[in-house]
Amino acid sequence: MAGLKYLSGFGNELSSEDPRCPGALPEGQNSPQVCPYGLYAEQLSGSAFTCPRPANKRSWFYRILPSVKHKPFTAVPSGNLTENWNEVEPDPNQVCEGSKGRGLHTVCGAGDAKSRNGIGIHMYTCNTSMVDRCFNNSDGDFLIVPQQGEILITTEFGKMMVEPNEICVIQQGMRFSVDVFGETRGYILEVYGAHFELPDLGPIGANGLANPRDFLCPVAWYEDRKVATGYTVINKYQGKLFACQQDFSPFNVVAWHGNYTPYKYNLKNFMVINCVAFDHADPSIFTVLTAKSTRPGVAIADFVIFPPRWGVADHTFRPPYYHRNCMSEFMGLIHGHYEAKEEGFQPGGASLHSMMTPHGPDAECFEKNSTAELKPERVAEGTMAFMFESSFSMAVTKWGLQTCQRLDKSYYQCWEPLRSHFNPNWKPSKP
Ligand SMILES: O=C(O)Cc1cc(O)ccc1O
Numbered sequence: 251m252a253g254l255k256y257l258s259g260f261g262n263e264l265s266s267e268d269p270r271c272p273g274a275l276p277e278g279q280n281s282p283q284v285c286p287y288g289l290y291a292e293q294l295s296g297s298a299f300t301c302p303r304p305a306n307k308r309s310w311f312y313r314i315l316p317s318v319k320h321k322p323f324t325a326v327p328s329g330n331l332t333e334n335w336n337e338v339e340p341d342p343n344q345v346c347e348g349s350k351g352r353g354l355h356t357v358c359g360a361g362d363a364k365s366r367n368g369i370g371i372h373m374y375t376c377n378t379s380m381v382d383r384c385f386n387n388s389d390g391d392f393l394i395v396p397q398q399g400e401i402l403i404t405t406e407f408g409k410m411m412v413e414p415n416e417i418c419v420i421q422q423g424m425r426f427s428v429d430v431f432g433e434t435r436g437y438i439l440e441v442y443g444a445h446f447e448l449p450d451l452g453p454i455g456a457n458g459l460a461n462p463r464d465f466l467c468p469v470a471w472y473e474d475r476k477v478a479t480g481y482t483v484i485n486k487y488q489g490k491l492f493a494c495q496q497d498f499s500p501f502n503v504v505a506w507h508g509n510y511t512p513y514k515y516n517l518k519n520f521m522v523i524n525c526v527a528f529d530h531a532d533p534s535i536f537t538v539l540t541a542k543s544t545r546p547g548v549a550i551a552d553f554v555i556f557p558p559r560w561g562v563a564d565h566t567f568r569p570p571y572y573h574r575n576c577m578s579e580f581m582g583l584i585h586g587h588y589e590a591k592e593e594g595f596q597p598g599g600a601s602l603h604s605m606m607t608p609h610g611p612d613a614e615c616f617e618k619n620s621t622a623e624l625k626p627e628r629v630a631e632g633t634m635a636f637m638f639e640s641s642f643s644m645a646v647t648k649w650g651l652q653t654c655q656r657l658d659k660s661y662y663q664c665w666e667p668l669r670s671h672f673n674p675n676w677k678p679s680k681p
């Protein structure tokens with residue numbers, strides 16, 4: 251939507267007032283005896299009260315009615331959303347799938363929302379907006395990657411328009427409603443028990459990769475809307491869906507302040523670092539956001555992209571190397587063509603290379619790049635692939651393996667033509 255305003259920065263202390271109510275934010279305190287404009291004060295905590303300052307997250311809402319005014323939650327069908335990682339027997343094979351049928355589907359995941367440690371990966375397809383309904387995830391944070399169709403997300407903090415090649419994060423407990431404008435499709439990484447952070451830059455220095463100022467938060471926007479027919483709040487709680495009714499819109503926050511907000515980021519702003527000498531750099535150089543575990547350097551999940559860039563490495567096989575990884579790699583494609591696969595991996599599709607399962611360039615990619623003239627060239631032009639990389643050993647759901655009926659059973663064949671080039675009589679060429 252043209253004309254939407256945003257506040258810029260990552261994890262900053264921000265404040266915002268709907269311009270219709272100047273002075274709605276209380277001055278000098280959070281809980282005045284009576285708030286300006288007769289609003290209710292409500293805190294949303296995104297971290298334990300006692301978290302160290304850098305990890306301490308909370309926001310204060312000044313709203314027309316508090317969230318607590320609702321009828322009781324009752325269980326509703328969870329559809330293909332699940333946190334049951336034991337639906338099918340474990341299977342370490344490489345998985346590649348086409349794009350999916352309607353709704354919100356859990357494809358894979360691991361861990362447990364109850365013990366606050368784990369992830370779920372979901373894919374969505376829809377063509378209708380949420381009317382008088384909002385969603386609230388009590389289990390964790392959603393990182394949403396639209397692949398087709400822009401989505402207008404109304405939150406308690408205001409509105410965000412998110413289009414393909416942008417991503418947004420709706421953190422735990424934040425209510426939101428989605429408007430769509432036609433066929434709409436994308437991926438969701440859900441993380442239980444940690445919030446996304448910008449990765450440390452180490453020797454890269456103070457700037458680069460995803461820069462904080464390119465993250466955008468909504469500005470306060472409210473509606474004072476009675477909904478006599480009932481407004482439904484859907485709550486994802488311990489892996490299941492619940493719904494409750496209230497008779498007013500939850501988007502009734504006139505002003506807010508704090509450092510716990512939804513945000514969006516345009517992937518075109520990513521400052522790509524790449525090898526300028528020789529060898530293929532590990533994909534951690536493309537980390538946009540990371541949800542850290544308690545083990546140093548080991549993420550619950552990283553969000554990594556493969557953006558357009560220059561490839562200039564000398565005497566190097568430039569595409570991704572063959573590898574086996576102690577992390578799980580779920581990949582998706584927003585548009586274009588992934589550099590390690592000549593065909594088969596479609597926009598909107600997905601692949602999963604599980605923990606220690608071998609993978610790498612298909613045979614055609616290997617042959618091409620073993621003989622290619624190594625001039626500077628644009629890599630991944632017009633392309634945006636991404637990876638959710640996780641230290642969890644993920645299970646694929648029944649839906650992901652069977653119900654979707656889009657599984658590419660012939661995926662392994664992309665490596666079958668790989669042939670031995672071994673020559674025991676090989677001699678180093680003369681300098
Ligand atoms: O497997 C993949 O395609 C992702 C990936 C890309 C890369 O450049 C290096 C390692 C890696 O796992």
Ligand SMILES: [Fe+2]
Nearest residue numbers: 573579603609
């Ligand atoms: Fe990989």
